[in-house]
Amino acid sequence: MNNSLLKVHRILLLTVLTMLMGCTESKVKKVDQLPNIIYVLADDLGYGDVGIYNANGMIPTPHIDKLAKEGMRFTDAHSSSSVCTPTRYGILTGRYNWRSTLKMGVLTGKSDALIPPSRTTVASLLKKQGYHTAYIGKWHLGWNWAKKKEGIDEGAGWNYEDFDNIDFSKPIKNSPNDLGFDYAYGHSGSLDMAPYVYVENGHATALPTATTENKEKYSWWRKGPTSPDFVHEQVTTNFFNKGIKYVKEKANKDRPFFLYLPLPSPHTPILPLEQWQGKSNLNPYADFLMMIDHYMGRLDQAIREAGIEENTLVVFTSDNGCSPEANLKLLREKGHNPSSIFRGHKADIFEGGHRVPFIIKWPAKIKAGKVSDEIINLNDFIATAAAITDYQLQDNEAEDSYDLMPVLTGQNLDRPLREASVHHSIDGSFAIRKGKWKLAMCNDSGGWSYPNKNNKKVLATLEPVQLYNLKTDPGEKENLVVQFPDIVNELQALLTKYIREGRSTPGAPQANDGPSHWDQLWWLSSDQLSH
Incomplete structure (x- = not known):
C-alpha cells in the first residue's frame, strides 16, 4: 500500500474511532444525567389518610407531608382500579387492567402470572435505557409456582389445601425478573394471602416449615404454609430496610437505578410494631400508618445522606382507597375519614375507591410546593418514564399512559393532559x-x-x-x-x-x-x- 492510501486509511480509522468514542461518551453522559427513580406504593391507603390531603384528618404523617411540600402533589389522581392486582398491572404496563385477562376481582398468592414476558413494563423499558432495576415488596400480579405433579385439580389459593401441590424447592417461572427487574424480592400476594414465603430472584429464601393463621379482628390472615424467615409483623419493615439498603448500594454508581417498592401495608393484616401501638389514639390502622410514615422518613434520610436527592425522582401513592377492614366506622366516629369528602372506599366505583394521594418529588425538575388539579392516572408512570429517558413508545406499549412531564415542569397546557x-x-x-x-x-x-x-x-x-x-x-x-x-x-x-x-x-x-x-x-x- 502506498503512503497516500495508508494516510487516507489512517484518517478514516481515526474518524471512525472518534465517532465511536463520542457516541460512547454521549451515552454515558446521558445515563449519568438520568434521575434515579423510586416508586413507593402503599396498599389500601385512603386519599384522606395523608395529613396534607385532609384538613380534618387525625393521623399525623409529617414525613409524607414533607415529601409533598418539597415536591408536587396531585389532588385528582386515580388508580386504574379500586382493588390491588388491577392497579399494579396498570402501573407497570401503562395499560388499563381490564384489557388483561383479569376482568374483575384480584389474584391470590397462588395465581399464575398475569403479565406475559412479551409485554413491555416500566422495568423492562428502564432497563433497556441503562437503569439497574429492582422490585422489593408485595407483587400480587401472579407468578408460576413449580408443581409436584401436573394434571391435578387444584384450588385457586383461598384455602390451605390449595398449596399441597406446590414444590417450593424449585424456582418459579414468569417471575418479576422476566419482566425487566434485575433484582426481585418479595411475596406473591397480599400479606393475608398464603403462601407466606419470600422469593428472591425466582427462588424461595426458605422452605415453609409451618402453617400459620391469625383470626384476630385487625391482624387476621388466612391459614397457609409459612417459611421460618417470614414473620408477618416484620414484613413491612423488612421491605423498607431492604429498599434503603438498595438505595445506599446503588447511589452514585455509573448507572441510575429504579426501585419499585410496593408495600403490603396498611392492608390487612394490620400489624404496627409494638413501639407504634396506641400512638395514634385512634385504632391499629392509624398506628400502622404512622409507622409507614416514619419509614418514609428513613428512606428520605437515606437519599439525602447518599447525596443523590437533587436528581432522584420519588413517587408516593396508593393502589386504591382505604378498606373497610380499617374499621372505617370507628375512625369516622373519632373524626377521621380516610376518604375525606369523597363517597365510598376500596372496591367501589365511587371516588373513595380510586382517588388516591399522588406525590412526586424531583428537585432537579419539579419546583417545591406545587399543587396540581390535573386529572391523572397511575397508568401514566410508564409514559413519563419513557419521556424522561427519550424512549419512543410503540403502538403496542403503554396504550393508556400519558406523559406527566409537561405538568411536572410547569408548562402551560392549552387542554387537559388526558382526554378522559x-x-x-x-x-x-x-x-x-x-x-x-x-x-x-x-x-x-x-x-x-x-x-x-x-x-x-x-x-x-x-x-x-x-x-x-x-x-x-x-x-x-x-x-x-x-x-x-x-x-x-x-x-x-x-x-x-x-x-x-x-x-x-x-x-x-x-x-x-x-x-x-x-x-x-x-x-x-x-x-x-x-x-
Whole structure:
C-alpha cells in the first residue's frame, strides 16, 4: 500500500474511532444525567389518610407531608382500579387492567402470572435505557409456582389445601425478573394471602416449615404454609430496610437505578410494631400508618445522606382507597375519614375507591410546593418514564399512559393532559371521567359500599347508570343522568371507543387480551340509554 492510501486509511480509522468514542461518551453522559427513580406504593391507603390531603384528618404523617411540600402533589389522581392486582398491572404496563385477562376481582398468592414476558413494563423499558432495576415488596400480579405433579385439580389459593401441590424447592417461572427487574424480592400476594414465603430472584429464601393463621379482628390472615424467615409483623419493615439498603448500594454508581417498592401495608393484616401501638389514639390502622410514615422518613434520610436527592425522582401513592377492614366506622366516629369528602372506599366505583394521594418529588425538575388539579392516572408512570429517558413508545406499549412531564415542569397546557380517564371496580363495573363529568355504567357502588348487588329492591328503583358533576358534587350525591342525556351519550360513546380500539392514547388500534366478555356490557351495543 502506498503512503497516500495508508494516510487516507489512517484518517478514516481515526474518524471512525472518534465517532465511536463520542457516541460512547454521549451515552454515558446521558445515563449519568438520568434521575434515579423510586416508586413507593402503599396498599389500601385512603386519599384522606395523608395529613396534607385532609384538613380534618387525625393521623399525623409529617414525613409524607414533607415529601409533598418539597415536591408536587396531585389532588385528582386515580388508580386504574379500586382493588390491588388491577392497579399494579396498570402501573407497570401503562395499560388499563381490564384489557388483561383479569376482568374483575384480584389474584391470590397462588395465581399464575398475569403479565406475559412479551409485554413491555416500566422495568423492562428502564432497563433497556441503562437503569439497574429492582422490585422489593408485595407483587400480587401472579407468578408460576413449580408443581409436584401436573394434571391435578387444584384450588385457586383461598384455602390451605390449595398449596399441597406446590414444590417450593424449585424456582418459579414468569417471575418479576422476566419482566425487566434485575433484582426481585418479595411475596406473591397480599400479606393475608398464603403462601407466606419470600422469593428472591425466582427462588424461595426458605422452605415453609409451618402453617400459620391469625383470626384476630385487625391482624387476621388466612391459614397457609409459612417459611421460618417470614414473620408477618416484620414484613413491612423488612421491605423498607431492604429498599434503603438498595438505595445506599446503588447511589452514585455509573448507572441510575429504579426501585419499585410496593408495600403490603396498611392492608390487612394490620400489624404496627409494638413501639407504634396506641400512638395514634385512634385504632391499629392509624398506628400502622404512622409507622409507614416514619419509614418514609428513613428512606428520605437515606437519599439525602447518599447525596443523590437533587436528581432522584420519588413517587408516593396508593393502589386504591382505604378498606373497610380499617374499621372505617370507628375512625369516622373519632373524626377521621380516610376518604375525606369523597363517597365510598376500596372496591367501589365511587371516588373513595380510586382517588388516591399522588406525590412526586424531583428537585432537579419539579419546583417545591406545587399543587396540581390535573386529572391523572397511575397508568401514566410508564409514559413519563419513557419521556424522561427519550424512549419512543410503540403502538403496542403503554396504550393508556400519558406523559406527566409537561405538568411536572410547569408548562402551560392549552387542554387537559388526558382526554378522559376510565375507572374500574372490583366487580368489573366501569366509569369514565371527562372534566367535571363522571359517568358510572352501573346503578350501584360496583363494590362493597351501599348500595351494592345485595340491595336488589333499592337498585330496582334507581336509574341504570349514574352521572355526577364532580365540580359541584364531589361527594356524588345527586345523579344527573335524566337532566343531561347528551352528556351521558357522549361519555358512553367515548368509553365504548376506548374499549373497542384497545387504547385511549393516540395510535393504531390494539387487541384486548383474554376471551371476549364485552357482551356482558349491555351499553356497548346501545346507541341510546333508556331512562
